[in-house]
Amino acid sequence: MSDHQLRWQLRQLPRELEPRRDLWPGIASQLPANNSARSRRWPWIAGLALAASLSLAIGLGWRQMEPEISTQDSLRAQLVQREADAMTREYRAAMRHFSGAPMPEPLLPTLLSLDQSAIDIRQAIADDPQSAFLLQQLQRTYARRLTLTQRAVTG
């Protein structure tokens, strides 16, 4: 029997099969919890993305004006730092929803690494407070940490 003939036979197998029981009740029982998690999670991530976008836009605008207005450096630094602080507060508030939830052991190294990255980025922002890029990196790191945590908690 050639490959073509075997494949032809396999292609004749039914593409749809009926399970022995209705699986919907088991699925439905898990949906409300997920729905409430969804309403907590997405606005927060969207908020972070918006904050980072705004910060980036502000940063780019300033970069264009830099040759003319060098005195605004300190103001820009203050705003970036303020954004980083606000982002961190929002992140911590979101993480409090998951406080006490056990994390799968295989995930711990990644979570710890993300936590350390966030610390490093915040330190880098303190050292170079005009960097909108670092602000964006911080947003990505927090979003990634929150997504992994949420996924681990809700399965």
Next chain:
Amino acid sequence: MLSLAVPAETTPAVIPRDEDVDLVRAAGQGDARAFESIYRKHLRRVYAVVWRLVGGHHARAEDLVQETFVRAWQALPGFRFESAFSTWLHRLAVNTTLMELRSRSGAEALETDDAALEWQATPDSAGRIATAADLEKIIASLPPRARAVLILYDIEGWKHEEIAASLGMAIGSSKAQLHRARSLMRTRLEGESS
């Protein structure tokens, strides 16, 4: 490495309107009744591929299908209609199942539930009759990775590149597993018919 992430789609920017779009949007906004309609519509297709991948084990297939739909519910708010919803859901089911297969790492039992097999006859090249039940039984008896490649390539029509990415193997390994699976299929089909 296996990935549960929905694979990057290579479909063009302009695609036909997905007939599921309204239901998917509603479900993505938390409408459980819309999601149940999606489930009813796609269940049998999803179940078939999962059932084959796990070697014909109904209980495992049922658990994995439930897990697939729960994951789909969680991921729906992020679905952007860059591919057909049915394709997305199908790949989610396959990836969820492959992850489970990998976690078992060879501890898989290989018995088949014969009661579930339909006796649909299809002629083979030598004029013998290879029934659907024969084929399903032999597919279920294949080693898990070879079985997965055979199902995804020969039955589901995936490309080796896609299979290799989902199974975390080289493209050449996917081709080698397919060759191995087909050889085993032929040998065992001859054994069934003799």
